[in-house]
Amino acid sequence: MTTIFSGIKPTGHLTLGNYLGAVRQWVAATGAGAPEETLYCVVDLHALTVEHDPARVRRLSRQAATLLLAAGLDPEMCTLFLQSHVSEHTRLHYLLECTASDGELRRMIQYKEKAAKAEAAGQGVRLSLLTYPVLMAADILAYRADEVPVGEDQRQHVELARDLAVRFNQRYGPTFTVPRATLPAVAARVMDLQDPTSKMGKSHDVTTGIVYLLDEPDVVTRKVMRAVTDNLGGVAYDRATRPGAANLLDVLAACTGGDPVELAAGYDGYGALKRDVAEAVVETLRPVRERHAELAADPAAVEKVLRAGAERARSLARPVVDRAYEAIGLLAP
Numbered sequence: 381m382t383t384i385f386s387g388i389k390p391t392g393h394l395t396l397g398n399y400l401g402a403v404r405q406w407v408a409a410t411g412a413g414a415p416e417e418t419l420y421c422v423v424d425l426h427a428l429t430v431e432h433d434p435a436r437v438r439r440l441s442r443q444a445a446t447l448l449l450a451a452g453l454d455p456e457m458c459t460l461f462l463q464s465h466v467s468e469h470t471r472l473h474y475l476l477e478c479t480a481s482d483g484e485l486r487r488m489i490q491y492k493e494k495a496a497k498a499e500a501a502g503q504g505v506r507l508s509l510l511t512y513p514v515l516m517a518a519d520i521l522a523y524r525a526d527e528v529p530v531g532e533d534q535r536q537h538v539e540l541a542r543d544l545a546v547r548f549n550q551r552y553g554p555t556f557t558v559p560r561a562t563l564p565a566v567a568a569r570v571m572d573l574q575d576p577t578s579k580m581g582k583s584h585d586v587t588t589g590i591v592y593l594l595d596e597p598d599v600v601t602r603k604v605m606r607a608v609t610d611n612l613g614g615v616a617y618d619r620a621t622r623p624g625a626a627n628l629l630d631v632l633a634a635c636t637g638g639d640p641v642e643l644a645a646g647y648d649g650y651g652a653l654k655r656d657v658a659e660a661v662v663e664t665l666r667p668v669r670e671r672h673a674e675l676a677a678d679p680a681a682v683e684k685v686l687r688a689g690a691e692r693a694r695s696l697a698r699p700v701v702d703r704a705y706e707a708i709g710l711l712a713p
């Protein structure tokens with residue numbers, strides 16, 4: 381049986397990038413008849429690695445879980461839970477810290493970017509920001525996950541999880557499954573509409589280039605219509621010279637199931653392309669927004685799902701983590 385695990389960090393409102401790059405794949409993997417064990421986690425501990433407001437993290441954790449259900453995750457078909465509710469993640473984190481090296485963590489692209497940002501803002505760099513990918517590896521390895529559906533930006537972190545699994549298994553005996561990242565065919569890296577050379581990220585300060593899952597249709601339309609493109613004439617798919625147009629075509633392809641290069645051939649100007657992208661995004665997000673409004677009205681039901689999810693996650697992770705404790709040389713209590 382294939383086990384699938386993935387997670388999302390409650391550091392901001394979920395974006396179109398999160399949805400097209402990751403969440404849609406998660407929903408697809410839980411379709412009727414799928415034999416997989418699927419686990420999805422709101423990784424709240426990861427939200428503490430940068431300056432945070434406790435009340436906001438609480439609010440965003442609840443909202444992320446509600447949005448995942450609204451996006452179509454069926455709690456009967458998968459396990460949805462909060463990372464902090466399952467202590468096996470932090471138990472395993474320590475053993476993996478004793479497996480990883482300082483050098484390999486300092487090479488992580490996201491660490492370098494986020495540490496630079498924290499320093500520029502005059503904030504200290506939290507130690508947990510450096511060890512973050514080790515906790516992420518623990519998230520994955522605790523369930524012996526085979527596949528980790530993520531967007532492009534998480535590929536390097538999943539590679540680290542692979543390296544740590546292989547190293548641990550070699551030193552202490554077979555314990556973990558070596559996971560692999562699975563990326564969507566298109567929209568693995570949705571770019572910011574105002575700055576199409578950087579990723580659409582939920583914790584960016586400037587929000588005019590970010591489409592949030594809960595944006596009203598007129599807001600989505602305005603953001604798409606104002607997207608930065610180029611003045612090279614015509615429409616063509618070329619990520620290097622026309623990053624803004626390529627991004628719009630990727631988004632359109634992801635929303636309509638087409639191919640970005642073929643779609644480009646159907647347009648001779650950006651006005652019509654933007655109108656179609658706006659409509660496709662609005663229609664893609666409409667059911668998610670509507671379902672979110674229903675689910676948000678009953679927070680107790682969402683909490684019930686999360687409690688049951690944590691219980692099941694614990695029962696899966698505990699034997700794996702216990703086995704790792706023993707393998708590394710610790711006596712059973």
Ligand code: TYM
Binds near residue numbers: 386517530581
């Ligand atoms: P996070 O919360 O930044 O993003 C959640 C998922 O959304 C994807 N994603 C994107 N995909 C395409 N285009 C974008 N612009 C875009 N922005 C985000 C991410 O690749 C991710 O799949 N470290 C992880 C959370 C995590 C995790 C894990 C993931 C913690 N433990 C274990 C998988 C397995 C993160 O910060 O994702």
